[in-house]
Amino acid sequence: xxxxxxxxxxxxxxxxxxxxxxxxxxxxxxxxxxISSGAVVASAFLKQGKKFRRECIKKLDDxxxxxxxxxxxxxFVDLGGGNKKVNELKDVLIIDHHQTEGIEKFQINPCLHGxxxxxxxxxxxxxxxxxxxxxxxxxxxxAGDMQSPFSGMNRWVLEQGMxxxxxxxxxxxxxxxxxxxxxxQFLSYCDDPYIPGISYREDRTVELxxxxxxxxxxxxxxxxxxxxxxxxxxxxxxxxxxxxxQLKKVNELVGESYVFPKRPKDETFxxxxxxxxxxxxxxxxxxxxxxxxxxxxxxxxxxxxxxxxHHRKMLRDGIEYANNKIQNLGAFxxxxxxxxxxxxxxxxxCGMAFQQKWNRPVIGIASGENNTIKIxxxxxxxxxxxxxxxxxxxxxxxxxxxxxGGGHRIAAGASIPxxxxxxxxxxxxxxxxxxxxx
Ligand code: C5P
Numbered sequence: 001x002x003x004x005x006x007x008x009x010x011x012x013x014x015x016x017x018x019x020x021x022x023x024x025x026x027x028x029x030x031x032x033x034x035i036s037s038g039a040v041v042a043s044a045f046l047k048q049g050k051k052f053r054r055e056c057i058k059k060l061d062d063x064x065x066x067x068x069x070x071x072x073x074x075x076f077v078d079l080g081g082g083n084k085k086v087n088e089l090k091d092v093l094i095i096d097h098h099q100t101e102g103i104e105k106f107q108i109n110p111c112l113h114g115x116x117x118x119x120x121x122x123x124x125x126x127x128x129x130x131x132x133x134x135x136x137x138x139x140x141x142x143a144g145d146m147q148s149p150f151s152g153m154n155r156w157v158l159e160q161g162m163x164x165x166x167x168x169x170x171x172x173x174x175x176x177x178x179x180x181x182x183x184x185q186f187l188s189y190c191d192d193p194y195i196p197g198i199s200y201r202e203d204r205t206v207e208l209x210x211x212x213x214x215x216x217x218x219x220x221x222x223x224x225x226x227x228x229x230x231x232x233x234x235x236x237x238x239x240x241x242x243x244x245x246q247l248k249k250v251n252e253l254v255g256e257s258y259v260f261p262k263r264p265k266d267e268t269f270x271x272x273x274x275x276x277x278x279x280x281x282x283x284x285x286x287x288x289x290x291x292x293x294x295x296x297x298x299x300x301x302x303x304x305x306x307x308x309x310h311h312r313k314m315l316r317d318g319i320e321y322a323n324n325k326i327q328n329l330g331a332f333x334x335x336x337x338x339x340x341x342x343x344x345x346x347x348x349x350c351g352m353a354f355q356q357k358w359n360r361p362v363i364g365i366a367s368g369e370n371n372t373i374k375i376x377x378x379x380x381x382x383x384x385x386x387x388x389x390x391x392x393x394x395x396x397x398x399x400x401x402x403x404x405g406g407g408h409r410i411a412a413g414a415s416i417p418x419x420x421x422x423x424x425x426x427x428x429x430x431x432x433x434x435x436x437x438x
Contacts, residue, residue, distance in 0.1 A: 002115055015130050021073040040137060069088075092106070122145040125147075136271075179222075332361050359386075391408045
């Protein structure tokens, strides 16, 4: 049973505990949700004029835990709930939303209150519930964690943002990149819903735009289209879906997105686009720049934009490789990106390469640090409804073969010793064979 008021009371208690710390180390994760949640906590401490230090990490493994043994006070954000060894540390507050068990430290985690941490609260919106700071940034984290359209407690956070005038809901075409992608990329890189003949087909996208007499030159973006052009584009996409007998999918074409009216119309104006900017920082080893952007530093935003260019190029190359090389192994689709795709973006590439029509998740691998292999798994809402739980798969796999892993039903990851790859793949095949309907 969900009792939101008990959850919020607990959040208030957590805030008191956090501010009782003298000089805590805030440790957060490096993806968009991790960066935004780290920024929410840092902003709360800055506003209170309280001392803190902040560190962003890729994973909470034994090496990291050993370093943290010396710390008197730690606030873990977007991690901590998945590793029982945190019980051995000194004063600890955990703000997490991943599946958790066996944690004895003070933990704020929606999963402990019957709130789904994969769909109804991210680390950043959980951190907002605790500190009531940077509501737009909190929304960016949840969007980055694929939690749109917001429901449950996320919706409550959204309403708080709307009341403050910091957030607005826009109903429009749901594809990513209305404000930042060129029209051709905007259409051909989107597959939710999958548009037969258009998704992943730049050539056919160009043909469609020509047929509709929509100018796509000079880096024209979706937001630059007139209302009539938007209407004719959406109708054309709907017609394609209907012609392919996918009437139900027409509803999925439009939906809500979250924009921040107080921000300039740049990469930080729309939640999904802002989250990509943060991902670009984190995935290219510059998470601190992402945190500074969240805290409003203009110089950091210039640096972040450069990282985004680089990120986009790497993603484009990665997705092209993935489209040619993904193998259907029966129990799952497999992408071996070792030596080609960076470990920081393998998850994002898997997410983009995953096609909604697939009835199995995609598992991608990349070379990791210190003789490890980085693994990322991505699925879809419909696969989760059919029983997919990638977070549990990763957790069980690393319990069996070693390494660190976890995450959500829809998106999860792990790092394993290099020599354990075959074992991991065998485990995954048999786990998904057993736990997913045919
Ligand atoms: O790294 P990737 O983007 O694939 O991670 C997907 C999800 O899995 C994230 O929410 C991340 O926190 C989680 N994860 C984890 N432990 C790991 C790697 C990823 O809990 N070692």
